[in-house]
Amino acid sequence: MEGTFTHREEDHARQFLQWYELMLTIRRFEEQTIEWYQRGLIGGSLHPAIGQEAIAVGALDAVRPTDYMTMTYRGRGQALAKGASLEGVMAEVLGKASGLCKGKGGPMHITDVTHGIIGANAIVAAGIPIAVGAALAAHLAGDGRIAVTFFGDGAVNQGVFHEALNLAAIWTLPIVFVCENNLYSEMTPIREMVKNEAVSERAAAYRIPAAVVDGNDVAAVAETVGMAIDRARSGGGPTFIEALTYRFVGHMVGDPETYRSREEVAQWREKDPILQARRRIEAEGWATPESLTALDDRVTARIRTAAEQVLQAPEPDLEERLADVY
Numbered sequence: 397m398e399g400t401f402t403h404r405e406e407d408h409a410r411q412f413l414q415w416y417e418l419m420l421t422i423r424r425f426e427e428q429t430i431e432w433y434q435r436g437l438i439g440g441s442l443h444p445a446i447g448q449e450a451i452a453v454g455a456l457d458a459v460r461p462t463d464y465m466t467m468t469y470r471g472r473g474q475a476l477a478k479g480a481s482l483e484g485v486m487a488e489v490l491g492k493a494s495g496l497c498k499g500k501g502g503p504m505h506i507t508d509v510t511h512g513i514i515g516a517n518a519i520v521a522a523g524i525p526i527a528v529g530a531a532l533a534a535h536l537a538g539d540g541r542i543a544v545t546f547f548g549d550g551a552v553n554q555g556v557f558h559e560a561l562n563l564a565a566i567w568t569l570p571i572v573f574v575c576e577n578n579l580y581s582e583m584t585p586i587r588e589m590v591k592n593e594a595v596s597e598r599a600a601a602y603r604i605p606a607a608v609v610d611g612n613d614v615a616a617v618a619e620t621v622g623m624a625i626d627r628a629r630s631g632g633g634p635t636f637i638e639a640l641t642y643r644f645v646g647h648m649v650g651d652p653e654t655y656r657s658r659e660e661v662a663q664w665r666e667k668d669p670i671l672q673a674r675r676r677i678e679a680e681g682w683a684t685p686e687s688l689t690a691l692d693d694r695v696t697a698r699i700r701t702a703a704e705q706v707l708q709a710p711e712p713d714l715e716e717r718l719a720d721v722y
């Protein structure tokens with residue numbers, strides 16, 4: 397960092413570099429899980445969030461460890477950004493005894509109540525009312541907590557989405573709805589699902605303020621969601637954020653991706669949130685290309701070391717298989 401920067405600029409640079417490192421950590425984490433899945437080490441399906449890292453990192457910037465969060469089967473990055481242990485999430489993905497859910501959740505159901513992560517959900521839209529319930533609890537307790545819920549564009553056609561928004565609005569609950577609009581619901585493009593593709597406009601029906609943000613711009617996401625979090629925490633009620641983004645890999649590992657063109661994917665890859673952040677850092681002079689490469693190496697090494705350790709971790713005991721099952 398240049399010596400001529402003011403303190404404020406230095407703070408901003410430091411914060412941006414932290415965001416960059418976290419996005420990179422999530423990217424490398426997801427790449428590692430894909431490799432494991434292809435080697436047959438992960439049960440069920442795996443839905444990577446590669447391309448959507450800026451939403452997890454930006455949106456959770458102003459969130460406190462005690463705040464509540466729900467997300468989807470694609471939410472491992474959000475768990476990491478909320479403060480869950482890297483090894484704990486990794487172990488859960490592999491179904492190990494040391495996983496955050498003792499290996500019973502797998503890659504789709506990361507939960508860690510000690511960090512306010514009250515559940516990733518494989519049922520589309522199911523996390524939304526759960527977060528509204530948590531926001532209601534916080535509101536009744538007056539404990540200053542807020543809730544953030546992440547969901548996809550496919551969730552907005554579920555009845556429960558509308559019920560949840562209505563309750564949050566009428567009770568002025570401290571919640572931020574973050575729709576990760578990646579333009580597809582499984583293999584169906586949004587234009588074939590809804591007449592009005594402007595998902596955020598739905599919030600107006602419930603008198604919930606809404607904003608659309610470039611979901612690949614980490615600073616823009618942090619600023620927009622940060623304002624929504626402030627509103628929620630100060631008693632202003634819910635906000636709806638539509639973060640426009642794209643997933644660079646298939647809906648799940650093994651998806652043949654016949655429903656979209658290579659050109660479309662390539663165009664979006666140009667808007668890669670990590671690439672954009674790197675360009676910004678270099679343009680502002682916040683770090684040299686060499687130090688960014690060193691940072692990348694550190695992140696890669698951290699993931700590799702954790703992965704080697706977690707791979708050796710014990711499987712759950714057979715006697716434990718019905719424990720915590722209701």
Ligand SMILES: Cc1ncc(C[n+]2csc(CCOP(=O)(O)OP(=O)(O)O)c2C)c(N)n1
Nearest residue numbers: 470518519520548549550551578580581582
């Ligand atoms: C209630 C319900 N219906 C259908 C499915 C099957 N399904 C799994 S993922 C998915 C697509 C959801 O798309 P979106 O909400 O846009 O999230 P994305 O996968 O794009 O992150 C569907 C339909 C499901 N899991 N739950």
Ligand SMILES: [Mg+2]
Nearest residue numbers: 548549580581
């Ligand atoms: Mg989607």
